[in-house]
Amino acid sequence: MRPRSGPTVEHRVLAVRLRLLRERAGVSLADAARALDAHPVTVRRIERAETGLDAHQVRVLLDRYGVPGAEAEPIIAGLGAASLPGWWHEWRDAMEPWQQDVIGMESSAGLVRTWHPALVPELLRTPAYAAALDRALHPDRDAARRERRVELLRERQRRLSYRGAALWALIPAAALHTRVGDRRVMAEQREALAEAVHRPGVTVQVVPLDHPPHALTGVPPLHLLRVSAPEIGDQAILETPGVRVDIVDDPDAVMSHRIRIDAACAAAPRPGTPLPAT
Template sequence: MRPRSGPTVEHRILAVRLRLLRERAGVSLAAAAQALQAHPATVRRIERAETGLDARQVRVLLDRYGVPAADAEPIIAGLGAASLPGWWHQWRDAMEPWQQEVIGMESSAGLVRTWHPGLVPELLRTPAYAAALDRVLHPDGDPARRERRVELLRERQRRLSSRGARLWALIPAAALHTRVGDQRVMDEQREALAEAVHSPHVTVQVVPLDHPPHPLTGVPPLHLLRVSAPEIGDRAILETPGVRVDIVDDPDAVMNHSMRIDAACAAAPRPGTPFPVL
């Protein structure tokens, strides 16, 4: 069975607004559920964007919360856009379930900060590098599904660039020494990185091999996503390859990760410093 496409940011924003309206009205989950003639878990799932948005349910909730018609109508009008599947929906057969939430946030992020301890970060990988790495990570994988994953990555990169979103990557020099694929693949990847730094929306810092430890030394792949919507807080994504992916939304925990990446970037050579010679 194919996984359900993750919620869009528009869906998340509307879900948060419904929760805030309920809380401001002093209505409990149980009372809201009673208005819907449903279980409180249904309201909780609506407020967490874990289920589709039903216009009848939303109208009932807004009425129960005493929302004036002038305030309710824009919310109802936004249901159509919030209910549309994300652009990544067509690739869901080649995605891990956690990727749907991450890409949903990434697709509206104005800033993506990324760190990888030993490889070129995903959003800066060439198709050949991504495919070669996929063959290592999924040696028995379906070639057609592999190609779909590479296509999805290219579309993510294209959309990030077309929106003018900022990408800030911190890379250890070890990533440029770890050979993925053959020498041609690595040469192409290195050229792509050198070209990427000329984009006004891309910042790349490379930590030399002889650099002292920094706050991200030993930390698994880390990504910070910032969406310019007050209802949506920053997200931190921590990857433990082959084990799990943690999507962190607790503000204090996200701030802790943000401070660590700030300190690591401050300790690294300034952006624009030439890449180390291999």
């Protein structure tokens, strides 16, 4: 069975609005569920964008919340767009379940900040580097699925650039010494990083090998996503490779991660500094 396609930001925004309208009206989950003749869990899943949007259900909820027509009309009108699958839908067969939620947010982010303690971050990897890393970490993976995953990464990179989103990457120099693939793969990856430093909207900072400990020393891969929709706060993505991926949206927790990455970037050599020799 193929994994579900993760919700788009439009879907998430509409789900948040439904929750806010329910809370504004003072309607409990149980009362909203009775209006739908459903279980409260159904309403909770709707508000968390964990299930598809049903026009009839949305209309019933808006009516129960006493939302006037002028306010309800744009919500109903936006159902079509919010119900469309994301562009990544066609790659869902090659994705991990958590990737669908992350890419859904990434696709609307105006700023992506990323840190990896030992490797070149995903959004700056060349296809050859990404494929070689996948072969090393998942030697039993089907070659066709591996190629699909590389295609997906290239499309993520292309769309990020096309939208003019900003990418800020903090990389330890150790990433340039971790041999992924052969010398040609590493040389190509290094050249791509050197070019990325000069691309508009891309900031790359490399922490030297002899740099003292900083705020992200020992921290697993961390990504901060800033989405323009006011209904959705910043998101933090924490990876524990081979174990799990945590998507954090609690404002206090996200702020804590932001402070750490700010401190680490402030301590690192300034952006634009030439890559260290290997």
